Structure formats: C-alpha cells, structure tokens
Amino acid sequence: MNNDIIQTFNLSKIYKLKGRKKEITALNNINISIRKNEIFGLLGPNGAGKTTLVQILTTLVQPTSGYATIDGFDIIKKPNKAKNRVALMLESDMLYYRITAYDNLKFFCKIYNIPNYQQKITEMAREFGLHKWLNQYVENFSSGMKMKLALLRTLLLNRDILFLDEPTLGLDVKSVNFIIQKIKDYNKTIFLTSHDMGVIEKLCDRIAFIDKGNILKIGTQEGLKRLMQTEINIEIEISKSKKELKSELDQYEFVKEIEETNKGFIISLIERNNYRNLFSILSNFPVRKIKEQELTLGDLFLKLI
Amino acid sequence: MKKFSKIKAIAKVDIKKNLTQIIALTEKNVKLNLRFKVNFIISLLTPIITIAMPLIIMNRFFPEIELIVYQFIAYKIFLMRGIITEFPVQLRFEKYWKTLPILMVGPFHRLNLLFGIFLSRILLILIPFSVLFIITFIQAPILITTVIFIIAIYFLIAIIFSGIGLIFGIFAVSRENFLQPLLFAFNILFWLSCLTYPYEIFPSFVQNFINLNPLYYIFDFLRFLWLENNVIITISTHFYHFSFLISLAIIIPLLGVYIFNIIYKKYGIVGY
Numbered sequence: 001m002n003n004d005i006i007q008t009f010n011l012s013k014i015y016k017l018k019g020r021k022k023e024i025t026a027l028n029n030i031n032i033s034i035r036k037n038e039i040f041g042l043l044g045p046n047g048a049g050k051t052t053l054v055q056i057l058t059t060l061v062q063p064t065s066g067y068a069t070i071d072g073f074d075i076i077k078k079p080n081k082a083k084n085r086v087a088l089m090l091e092s093d094m095l096y097y098r099i100t101a102y103d104n105l106k107f108f109c110k111i112y113n114i115p116n117y118q119q120k121i122t123e124m125a126r127e128f129g130l131h132k133w134l135n136q137y138v139e140n141f142s143s144g145m146k147m148k149l150a151l152l153r154t155l156l157l158n159r160d161i162l163f164l165d166e167p168t169l170g171l172d173v174k175s176v177n178f179i180i181q182k183i184k185d186y187n188k189t190i191f192l193t194s195h196d197m198g199v200i201e202k203l204c205d206r207i208a209f210i211d212k213g214n215i216l217k218i219g220t221q222e223g224l225k226r227l228m229q230t231e232i233n234i235e236i237e238i239s240k241s242k243k244e245l246k247s248e249l250d251q252y253e254f255v256k257e258i259e260e261t262n263k264g265f266i267i268s269l270i271e272r273n274n275y276r277n278l279f280s281i282l283s284n285f286p287v288r289k290i291k292e293q294e295l296t297l298g299d300l301f302l303k304l305i
Numbered sequence: 306m307k308k309f310s311k312i313k314a315i316a317k318v319d320i321k322k323n324l325t326q327i328i329a330l331t332e333k334n335v336k337l338n339l340r341f342k343v344n345f346i347i348s349l350l351t352p353i354i355t356i357a358m359p360l361i362i363m364n365r366f367f368p369e370i371e372l373i374v375y376q377f378i379a380y381k382i383f384l385m386r387g388i389i390t391e392f393p394v395q396l397r398f399e400k401y402w403k404t405l406p407i408l409m410v411g412p413f414h415r416l417n418l419l420f421g422i423f424l425s426r427i428l429l430i431l432i433p434f435s436v437l438f439i440i441t442f443i444q445a446p447i448l449i450t451t452v453i454f455i456i457a458i459y460f461l462i463a464i465i466f467s468g469i470g471l472i473f474g475i476f477a478v479s480r481e482n483f484l485q486p487l488l489f490a491f492n493i494l495f496w497l498s499c500l501t502y503p504y505e506i507f508p509s510f511v512q513n514f515i516n517l518n519p520l521y522y523i524f525d526f527l528r529f530l531w532l533e534n535n536v537i538i539t540i541s542t543h544f545y546h547f548s549f550l551i552s553l554a555i556i557i558p559l560l561g562v563y564i565f566n567i568i569y570k571k572y573g574i575v576g577y
Contacts, residue, residue, distance in 0.1 A: 058410050061573050084412045092403040098340040099333065110329030111411045113322055 005161060005189050006034040006057065010066035013052050013213075026052040028213040029066065034191060034206075036160075039183070041204030042193040043301060049213040050193040051091065054165045057191065058088050070161060087112075087159035091166035093150040097139040101130060101149055104138060105156060112157045120156060128152045128182070144175035151179055161189045168199050197298045209301065224300060232272050233293035237264040238285060245285050252277070266293065326413045330421025334395060335428055349433045352383035359501045367503070370445050374531050377441040379500045382524060384430040385463055389491065391426050392470030393477035393484055400478055400577050409574070415471070415562045422474075423467040447534045454536045458527055461554040465523070468557030475565040479572035500524055519553060522546045 011030040014023045027049045034040045042050050055061040057068055059079040068075045070082035088094075095104050102121065109117035125131040128148050138146065147167065154162055164183070168176045180202050183190060194200050200207060201221065208218040217224055238245060242264070249255045249267065254274035259266040264287075269278060282290065338345055356376040363372055399405040408418075442452070469491070476484045497511070498520035504512060515521050526539070526546035533539045540547050 055406075055573075058406075060406050060409060062570065080412065083410055086410065088407055088410045090403065090406055094402075094404050094407045096333065096337065096402065096404055099336045103333070103336060107329050107333045108407075108411075110325050111408075111413055113325065113412075 003035050004033040005036045005071050006032070006040075006068070006191060008032050008053075008057070008066065008068040011053070011056060011063050011068055012065045013049075013056060013061065014064045025213045027056070027063070030213075030215055032208060032215065032218065034189060037187055037189055038206060039190045039192060039204045041200040041207045042191070042210055043195075043197070043200055043207060044193075044210035046195075048210045050210060051165055052213075053210070054088070054090070054163050054191065054193060058086055058163055059083055085159060086161045086163060087154045087157040088163045089150050089154040089165065089167055091169050093146040095138045095146060095150060095153075098137065100135050101125075101138055101141070102134040104149070105134075105153055108153050108157060112159075114156065114158055117156075124152050124156055144171050147171055147175065147179065151182060155182070155186055155188075159188075161191070164190060164192045166194055167192070168194065168196055197301065232269050232275070234267045234269065234275075234278065235261075235264070235289075235291045235293055236267065236282065236287055237289040238287050241285055245282075248281060248285075252281075254278075264289075323414065323417055326417045327420045327424065330418060331424040331428065334391075334422060334425035337395075337398075338425070338429055345429070348387070349384065349430065352380050355383060356380050356501055363503075371532065373444045374441055375503070375528060376501065377437050377444075378524070378527055378531065380437055381434055381459070382462070382500055382527075384434055385426075385459070385466055386495070387430065388423060388426040388463055388466040389470040389473060390488070391422055392467070392474030393488075395422055396474040397477040397481070397484075400574055403577060405478065405574055405577075409569075415565050416558070419467050419471050419558060419561065422470065423463060427463060441531070445531065447531060450536055451530060451534050455527065455530050458530065458550065461550055462523060462527070464554045465550075465557045468559070468561035471558070471561035472564050475568045479568050479575050481576050494518055494520055497521070498524055519549065523550050523553070526550060 008030050011027055012025070013027040014025050016023050030049075030053065032040075042053065044050050052061065056063050057070065057075065059075050059082060062076070071085045073081040073085070075082045096107070099107075105121045105125075106117060109121070114120065121134070122131065125134050128151075130145065130149060130152065133141065133145065138149065141149065147169075151164075151167060154164070167183070168179055171179070176196070176199060180199060183192075183203060190203075192200070192203060204221070206218065206220050207224060209216040242260075246258060246260075246265070249258055249265075254270050254277060255267060256270050257268040259268075267278065269275065356379050359379075360372065360376050367375070396405065399408060447455075473484060473487055473491075476487060497515050497518050499507075499515060500520075504515060504521075504525075507515060523546070526543055529543055529546070530536065530539045533542075
C-alpha cells in the first residue's frame with residue numbers, strides 16, 4: 001500500500017517577469033514523496049522556491065506543468081478534496097488584527113466546521129499560554145504571540161497535513177523552542193520550510209535541499225550527512241611535541257589540511273578511510289584527546305548551495 | 306428509499322455547514338467594519354449629501370411626496386451600493402493583511418463568500434435603511450402587500466449588487482489595475498440610472514444612453530411600486546422591468562462566481 005500522503009510529479013512553475021523577456025523557473029521538475037505522519041523539512045536560500053512549492057501544494061498557485069496529489073487527490077483536478085486535508089501557516093501570521101484572538105479562532109473553526117470549538121479554543125489557548133489574551137485585539141499582540149496564535153489556529157483546524165512556511169521567522173529562542181515543542185507534540189504530517197537549520201535539525205525526519213527551483217538532495221539527516229561527509233575533520237589536543245607532530249603529518253598525502261588551535265590541531269583528512277593511518281601516527285605522540293568534528297546541517301547546506 | 310434518505314441527510318449536513326460558514330463570514334465582516342465606528346457611521350451619512358441637492362433644487366418642479374419617495378429610495382440604493390464596493394475593499398484588505406490565502410485554502414464555496422459579504426452589508430445598513438424606509442412610509446403610506454413586495458425587490462437588488470461586487474472583488478485580488486476602470490464605468494452606469502434626477506430633465510441624447518442602462522429599469526420599477534401602490538398593476542404594466550430584474554438577480558450572482566473562479570484560477574493572488 002502506498003503510504004505517501006503528499007506526492008509531486010515533475011512539478012514545475014515558471015514566472016514571466018514584467019519587462020523581461022526571460023522567464024524565471026521557480027520550480028523545476030520537482031519529484032518528492034512525503035509519508036504519513038512524517039515531518040518533512042525543505043531547506044533553501046531566499047528565492048529557492050520553497051514558498052512557491054507550498055503555495056502550489058495548497059492550491060493557491062497553479063503549476064505550469066506536472067501535478068501533485070494530497071492524500072491521493074490531484075490538486076489540479078480535485079482541489080477542494082485536497083484542500084479538505086490541509087491547514088496552512090505561511091510566513092506571515094495571517095490573522096485579523098482588528099478583531100480579538102477568540103474571534104479569529106472562532107471564525108476559522110466555523111469555516112473548517114470544527115465541532116465543540118469553544119471548548120477546544122479554551123483548552124488549546126491555555127496550553128499555548130494565550131488564554132488571558134483571548135479577548136484582546138490581535139493588534140496588541142507581540143510577534144511571538146501572533147505566531148503562537150497562528151500555530152494554535154493551524155493545529156485547531158484538525159487537518160492531517162500541515163504546511164508550515166517559516167513558522168519561526170523573526171522569533172526569539174524561547175518562542176522558537178515553544179513552537180518546535182508544539183509541532184512535535186501533535187502527531188501530524190508536516191511540510192515545513194525554514195531558513196533556520198536548528199529548527200529543521202530538531203524537527204524533521206527527512207530533509208530536502210532546494211535551490212533555484214531544483215531539489216539538490218533529499219534524505220534523512222544522518223543519511224545526508226553520511227553521503228556528504230567524504231572528508232572528515234579530527235580535532236586533537238596534544239600536551240607537547242606539537243612541532244614534531246605537524247612536520248610528521250605534513251609528509252602524508254591523505255592529510256588535506258592542518259589548522260593549529262590553542263590546544264592542538266584540527267586535521268582534515270581527504271577520506272574517512274584514512275582514519276586508521278592517522279591513529280597509528282598519533283599513537284607515537286602524547287595526544288590527550290581525539291574528537292571527530294560533526295557535520296552540521298549548516299555545513300551541508302553551504303556545501304550544496 | 307434508503308438512498309433517498311441518505312441523500313437527504315447529506316443535503317441537510319451540507320445546508321447546515323454552508324449556513325455556519327455564511328454566518329461566520331458575516332460575523333467577521335461586521336466586526337471588522339465596526340472596529341472603527343466613527344468612520345463607519347460617517348460612511349452611512351455620506352449619501353445624504355448626494356440626495357440633498359436634488360431635494361432642494363427639484364422641490365419647485367415636483368410634488369413633495371413624490372420627490373421624497375424618489376430621493377429616499379435613492380438614499381437606500383446608495384446605502385446598498387456599498388455592497389458592490391464592499392467586495393473589492395474587503396478582499397483587497399484581506400490581500401494586504403495576508404489573510405486571503407488562508408481564506409482561499411478554506412473548504413467553502415465561493416457563493417458563501419458572496420452571501421457572507423452580502424449579509425454583513427445588509428446588517429450594517431439595516432438601521433439607517435429601516436429609518437428611511439419608515440420615514441418614507443409615514444410620508445407616503447402604502448399597502449402592507451406593497452411593503453413586503455418592495456422589501457423583496459430591495460433584496461433582489463442586493464443580490465444583483467453582490468454578483469457585481471464579486472466580479473469587482475476578484476479584480477481587487479488578481480488584477481488590481483482593472484479595478485478602478487471598472488468602478489469608474491460602474492459609476493457612469495449609476496449616474497445614468499436616474500437614481501437622483503428624473504429621466505425627463507435629461508437632454509434626449511443622454512436619455513438614449515439611459516434607455517440602454519439596466520439599472521434604470523430596476524430603480525424605476527421600485528419607484529413605480531411605491532407610487533402606484535398596487536403590486537399587480539405595477540407588475541402587469543411594467544412587466545418588462547420586472548422580468549429584467551428577476552433575470553438579473555439569477556444571472557449576475559452565478560456569473561459573478563464563474564468569473565471569480567476563472568480569474569482566480571488563472572492569476573491567483575497578485576500584488577502583495
């Protein structure tokens with residue numbers, strides 16, 4: 001049985017810009033599959049095509065070619081069925097500032113036909129720490145509170161698939177951590193886009209890197225790191241004979257680079273296989289500590305883009 | 306039989322669901338409009354300026370009662386004209402507030418959007434509309450059947466205005482550059498509808514344009530209904546006006562939804 005709840009098939013979007021003959025390819029033959037209850041992260045620089053992909057998958061924008069399915073429903077042929085499965089949170093909070101928080105939530109609950117919404121609003125507002133603010137105009141909320149309210153609304157709508165486009169944009173660490181925790185607590189299929197590597201790293205089961213409308217790499221965090229980490233960096237601490245060790249290491253071709261630090265060196269090896277050779281050299285020196293530097297998502301991102 | 310009851314149950318759920326959505330849209334729009342109450346009240350008083358001049362000038366040429374009926378109907382129509390402008394104003398606000406995408410992703414029919422804005426405007430103008438209606442009634446009393454019929458005609462006019470408003474609304478969302486030309490064209494149509502000035506005072510070349518204006522027949526029918534105070538006679542003598550009104554009340558909202566969907570599908574939300 002196909003467990004993929006979101007699938008795209010050669011999805012492309014081309015924009016014609018005013019005053020320019022050249023067309024801009026926002027998305028180029030995107031093929032991705034997202035499994036049920038998976039948290040899928042889309043990482044890319046500004047203008048990479050992240051928001052366009054979210055807009056197409058939520059039926060807000062029509063693709064130029066290709067198609068996609070949401071829970072088996074074609075977003076072009078059956079947009080209403082597809083829409084019934086999704087809730088959206090774009091990079092702005094998308095709230096009515098001129099009415100109260102409660103009125104905002106009530107309005108969307110009625111549009112999405114949420115039963116017993118009064119009780120649910122009260123319970124979730126308490127959970128999000130917004131219960132004392134429910135009867136206040138949203139215009140009086142801080143950025144963090146607005147984003148919390150937007151996330152509360154998205155979760156309240158009780159949809160299986162959530163599209164969260166930059167849900168932590170411009171928020172402080174405390175608010176970011178709160179939002180990460182809340183997203184984790186609700187067991188939903190989540191399509192998340194963000195610039196924030198930390199958010200993606202903490203949340204996502206699988207990640208795709210997108211740039212200039214192309215998916216560059218897709219996989220689990222560990223898988224991608226393994227795939228990309230052909231060369232490795234070893235951090236060592238040495239009490240004496242620093243000069244001797246450096247001149248010894250300089251003789252070997254598998255050592256790509258040696259960077260001196262206060263306590264020792266960071267040694268870059270051309271391949272992971274050279275680990276053993278390095279160890280046999282180091283055994284002749286008074287090395288106090290050996291540690292492999294882990295590749296972060298940020299390093300991966302910079303390597304790819 | 307079993308199948309029929311199943312269909313009936315689904316229809317019942319759908320009606321309830323649609324009604325809930327329409328009420329939600331109405332409530333939200335009313336609250337948004339009442340956020341700045343002074344602005345709102347002033348907007349209701351503005352049409353008085355439009356009818357004040359003809360009331361003063363034409364007092365010498367027309368019987369007073371006839372003139373009051375004429376101008377007070379005009380005021381009520383001006384209040385209802387707000388339905389047309391409410392659509393592009395509301396949707397343009399939503400576009401720049403960025404609430405429109407989440408609304409468009411919402412699982413509801415575009416007709417609900419039409420009825421939501423329509424009902425909210427009706428509720429917002431209800432007090433001044435009723436006051437003027439009662440004053441007109443005191444000045445020129447009519448039969449209760451005529452009252453009911455006139456209210457029904459106002460309702461149909463509001464439906465027509467909603468359809469036109471929805472068309473303007475989608476231009477506010479997708480092709481904002483065309484919105485002002487459309488509103489300008491509509492203002493000309495309104496100006497040539499003899500809403501505040503009678504047909505007779507216009508020169509014949511303007512009268513030729515008025516004859517081509519559908520709004521003129523709709524408003525004229527409303528005035529005939531009040532002044533003749535006999536529904537059957539008015540319908541039979543002005544059947545052309547009446548059938549025109551009914552046809553427009555059916556066609557315009559459906560056309561509005563159709564055009565809204567076509568343009569939205571083609572261009573989406575543009576300009577924010």
